[in-house]
Amino acid sequence: MREPGVRKNRIFIVLSGITAVLVLWNIRLFWIQAAAVHSFAGLGIDLTENSVIQRAEGIVLDSGRGDFLDRRLEPLTGRELQVLALFPVNKQALESGPEADRYTEAARILGVPQNEWKSLILGLKIPWLWRREERPAALSPAEARRLEALGLPGLRVLPYKERYTENQPAAQVIGFIGQNPERITKQFTDQFHKGELQLTSKIGGAGLEKTFEPWLQGLGPTSVSLFTDGEKRALPGLDARRIAPDNPNYPLQVVTTLDGRIQREIEARMERLHIREGAVVVLDTEHGDTVAAASRPAFDPEHVDLSGGAWSSRAVKAAVPGSVFKTVTAAAALETKAVRPGETFECTGELGRFGLSCWKEGGHGRLTLEEAYAQSCNVAFAKIAERLGGEQLERYARKLGVTGTVGWSGDVHGHPHLHQWDGEEGGTVYADPAEAKDAGAVAQTSIGQRDVRMTPLAAANLVVTLLHGGEVRSPRLVDSIRFRSGRPYEIFGPQLRGLAQDAGVQTEGGIRPATAKVLLKWMQGVVSRGTGQPLQQAKWPLAGKSGTAQITLRNGQPGENHWFVGYGPAGKPRYAVAVLVGQLPEGQKNTSLTLFREVMDVLAKQDAKP
Numbered sequence: 001m002r003e004p005g006v007r008k009n010r011i012f013i014v015l016s017g018i019t020a021v022l023v024l025w026n027i028r029l030f031w032i033q034a035a036a037v038h039s040f041a042g043l044g045i046d047l048t049e050n051s052v053i054q055r056a057e058g059i060v061l062d063s064g065r066g067d068f069l070d071r072r073l074e075p076l077t078g079r080e081l082q083v084l085a086l087f088p089v090n091k092q093a094l095e096s097g098p099e100a101d102r103y104t105e106a107a108r109i110l111g112v113p114q115n116e117w118k119s120l121i122l123g124l125k126i127p128w129l130w131r132r133e134e135r136p137a138a139l140s141p142a143e144a145r146r147l148e149a150l151g152l153p154g155l156r157v158l159p160y161k162e163r164y165t166e167n168q169p170a171a172q173v174i175g176f177i178g179q180n181p182e183r184i185t186k187q188f189t190d191q192f193h194k195g196e197l198q199l200t201s202k203i204g205g206a207g208l209e210k211t212f213e214p215w216l217q218g219l220g221p222t223s224v225s226l227f228t229d230g231e232k233r234a235l236p237g238l239d240a241r242r243i244a245p246d247n248p249n250y251p252l253q254v255v256t257t258l259d260g261r262i263q264r265e266i267e268a269r270m271e272r273l274h275i276r277e278g279a280v281v282v283l284d285t286e287h288g289d290t291v292a293a294a295s296r297p298a299f300d301p302e303h304v305d306l307s308g309g310a311w312s313s314r315a316v317k318a319a320v321p322g323s324v325f326k327t328v329t330a331a332a333a334l335e336t337k338a339v340r341p342g343e344t345f346e347c348t349g350e351l352g353r354f355g356l357s358c359w360k361e362g363g364h365g366r367l368t369l370e371e372a373y374a375q376s377c378n379v380a381f382a383k384i385a386e387r388l389g390g391e392q393l394e395r396y397a398r399k400l401g402v403t404g405t406v407g408w409s410g411d412v413h414g415h416p417h418l419h420q421w422d423g424e425e426g427g428t429v430y431a432d433p434a435e436a437k438d439a440g441a442v443a444q445t446s447i448g449q450r451d452v453r454m455t456p457l458a459a460a461n462l463v464v465t466l467l468h469g470g471e472v473r474s475p476r477l478v479d480s481i482r483f484r485s486g487r488p489y490e491i492f493g494p495q496l497r498g499l500a501q502d503a504g505v506q507t508e509g510g511i512r513p514a515t516a517k518v519l520l521k522w523m524q525g526v527v528s529r530g531t532g533q534p535l536q537q538a539k540w541p542l543a544g545k546s547g548t549a550q551i552t553l554r555n556g557q558p559g560e561n562h563w564f565v566g567y568g569p570a571g572k573p574r575y576a577v578a579v580l581v582g583q584l585p586e587g588q589k590n591t592s593l594t595l596f597r598e599v600m601d602v603l604a605k606q607d608a609k610p
Helices: 004-035 047-053 098-110 114-123 141-150 181-187 189-194 207-211 260-272 322-336 369-375 378-388 390-399 433-437 439-446 456-467 513-529 533-537 592-608
Strands: 056-062 067-069 079-086 155-162 176-179 202-206 222-227 240-243 253-256 278-284 290-296 344-347 365-368 409-412 415-419 478-482 488-491 543-552 558-568 575-585
Touching: 079 141, 098 114, 098 141, 141 155, 155 222, 176 207, 181 189, 202 207, 260 278, 260 290, 260 592, 278 456, 278 592, 322 369, 322 378, 322 390, 322 439, 322 456, 322 513, 322 543, 322 558, 344 369, 344 378, 365 369, 369 378, 369 513, 378 390, 378 439, 390 433, 390 439, 433 439, 456 513, 456 558, 456 575, 513 533, 513 543, 513 558, 533 592, 543 575, 543 592, 558 592, 575 592
Parallel strands: 056 155, 067 253
Antiparallel strands: 056 222, 079 155, 176 202, 222 240, 253 478, 278 290, 278 575, 344 365, 409 415, 478 488, 543 558, 558 575
């Protein structure tokens, strides 16, 4: 029987040995961490560098930002692609062994010359997405299957979310994202201090991306990482790992009122007609919601040139409307009974005392107000404006919602004064209130010249106002925000325009339904016997008002804006449309009628589909 003291001594020796081993192990770890900046053990191995090499090397597949959907819940942003991710791997794999043949086969699948492919793989320092024309290349299903079958650790077929497509629909409306450290520190202070946003984070710079920035910020990116050892060999059991936020409700999705199919068709028609500058706005007649808002020049949100201005939507930029404004003058004349039923006006082609002339050489002769509207007679409308006075023109412009801004705005929880239309400019009648007393200025104003400005959005909404009996609505661009699961988060209901936003004063209410009905009938006369007769060739019977505005081009030369606003089908209106082809040289052929007809034909074709 052993003595108790001997047993205790042995236990003490064993514990002392274990302690010594742990102490030595900790000393070694300290040496590795503290002294690894020097070559280790004289072998020229930098342990810090190798530890970095052995950690994950990743690619962001999805930024985590919320997406935009159209009214059919089809994506406008965030298209999902199958792409090829290339990871840096052991270069010996390309020189010999079974993997070399498989890399050669990958080059054949992608249609890449072998020397270019080999140079690319050997030159990889960081993970990279295979690209065509500077964009991650979408693989066909056949390409994806064949590449996956190769089983190469350095090549992975992965799902990738592309923020913007190559021909991004509604690009100016959606806007763009980019770095803006100053806005982050001033506007998103809490998120910045919490670490949710960094100075390098991309945020909305224009359009809906900017307006709805607080809701679009996600919980973080989805990435895939390849874990390798120091020789760039994939680590068994660890090699590729997907890292993503785990929340079924986020990111949020913004559901717009746009119809993506109609939007794309209209933009294609504008391209085909070589519209260099202009806009098309389509509103549905039921609520005044925006179905399409197209703008030219074209804009690529992946390559933003702020100085060029193409990123700014012409749909919400105020322009000289020309004879479209005669709708306001006619409404004022009817409401105030400034013109007697059946009364006629003489047009000889000139109104000498104001230096004002009619577009028709020699004049229109004698015509009623209805005929003057159909023929767009400048002289008749200038004479009517003398009776009305300048204040009445401004008053009825305000009543019809063409002054100030018209887009949907309101208070949303935690976000007061949300305005859905980024950069919307307000319409004006007079730059100087004193001009309302100047007879010459009033005559020019009555035909939509001088200081009159109107946006295509407001022009389309003017037609909706008439179709609703003189009641002014505020066009929506966004219907709702919803969770990723589809559950509603915030709903933006249809809205009547209760305030003249720019002036900040209560509106006087719209015009009488009877007046609106007369003006809608007169718009049909514009197409049946007036300046809109070419529209008789359209698929639907149409109605509307033309406008040719004299402007000064940016180069200082005389120019024109060509407009047409109206509705269709005439018997049972479904859409209100405003078309502007702007900044044209004086005397150029009017393409606004052609574009209006093609837009309406697009709408007719879409309505005919089951």
